[in-house]
Amino acid sequence: MRKCSIDNINDVLKALSEKIPLYLPVDRLDGKATYQKYQEGKVWSNALNTERSAKDFFFPQMENLVEFKTQGKNVEVIDIRDEKQDFIIFGVRACDVKSFEILDRVFLSQPVDTFYKSRREHGIIFSLACSKPNETCFCSVFNIDATAPAGDVTLWKTETEVFFKANTEKGEKILSEIDSLTTECGEETVNEQREKTKKILSKLPLSDLDLTNFGVGKTKALFDSPLWKEMSSTCLGCGTCTFVCPTCQCYDIKEFKVGDKVTRFRCWDSCMYSDFTKMAHGNPRLTQAERFRQRFMHKLVYYPDNNDGLFSCVGCGRCLSKCPISMNIVKVIKRVGGKENE
């Protein structure tokens, strides 16, 4: 493990970003943190987490897939994929790091999504341990250890210092390149912080959510619950919960045309939208209740069914603070999940 004084963190960021473009949470003028490209003058945010999740780095909100040239009856397919460059995402929280694993299982399973894969291979992740989790955090429910997140390098930040620990070869290599800016150190301070944080985590109001009624094989038990209709009755179908969610992965494929050139792109879509499954002969999810059910059943039952029981929620709490009607996955887990949660 190595460390540097918090006063020198800008030197570290500068040195790293001179080698590889680096993105880190920076406070916007409105006080909210977003990932921004580091350049001199950018200050590493103290916010607990970014407003938008980190999924954009690997699965951008919009990305061009392919171009076509049409002329008379002829069509030409133009592969516009380019070789990606390495980049660093600095200060990713444990929940968002876990979301990458959840997205990997979708995009890297056969047939591999090469757009996602090339970004993923070039991304170097500096994760950041939590020390002041929020009341809306419930990552521990999904067995995520917020005090020691995965990633190529794990960071711990105290009032005075920043600690670095490499977890992968990629991480070792990049840390060795900034050796002169950090010093070797023991793990005592970090362990002390971890113990303190673990105590806070265990006392968070949502830390005892019970998931036993969700997961593999629970479709029959939950699908016909009358609660879907009741709980979705005020849902606006705005899709905010899906857009801020680090694990939501649905996308649409669309095109735009300029002259004889057509660009086909994909963009995030939402199962909360009324036309998501609309077809020539009807729509299997006609009401918001069905769409609402789909979102939560996917995260809590269907995804686990297909992924060894892994839930497709990391407890980041973004949907809790962003939904305009204060509906969220926690309420669903509590109500639909039954009396264990009361």
Add this chain to the structure above:
Amino acid sequence: MSNNEVLIPTVGVITDVRRDTPDIKTFRVVTPNGVKPFEHKPGQCAMLSIPGVGEAMFSITSSPTNTEYMEFSIKKCGCVTEWLHSAEVGQQITIRGPYGKPFPVDDEFVGKDLLFVAGGVGLAPLRSVINYCRHYRERYGSIDIVYGSRSKDDLLDYKEIIDEWSNEEGVNVHLTIDNPQEGWDGHVGFVPNYVKELNFSTNKTAVLCGPPIMIKFTLEGLCSLGFDKTQIYTTLELRMKCGVGKCGRCNVGSKYVCKDGPVFRFDELDELPSEY
């Protein structure tokens, strides 16, 4: 970079357009080099697109045993299909695939008497299986085909049915139309009723494709004759974008129709929520 990305299609050329019915045309597609775009199995689909108009999923209606080209029977009902209906021979389009799990023609179907029941454009996915089974005739028992549509003019692949299927030993074709029509001396009536009237023996393996209402009543009819749901297959149609189980659009419960379907057995469907 080699084209190993499923979302990037290749170019196909329409080399023949046949009008089957007032709203269904069958398109023959090859690559610009004149060969079949790719290999497939009966029941699998492909994404066709016209850049600037859109992309849609279609059953590959030609049999895998056809080594020269691929065919798609397409019903005019929206943007992509309307555009295709106005396309002429020589038009280039894009194609990607094959997608989905095929009919179990090389395992569960082998040695069985087969019953195919189709309504309207639902014959499109079945034609591929039927011609595959005719090609490997010795592998299967008897073949019964019940096919119905609104009128005689709405029957797909009529010439092939009459000239080839009907004349083949061990293949029994039962056509029906909804209402009496001049020049039609065949059966008149809805498919599900006809299937019941034909009183098939229950040792057959059945495949149903067509409008949801036809499927529903035919399934009930077959079950009342004594068929078990493990003997009956169908295909599902949900909205699709990626075709490979990633865009999140076509799921029924934990199954993605594009990847785990579109072919399902009715006992498998019973395990899924009825959201299709």
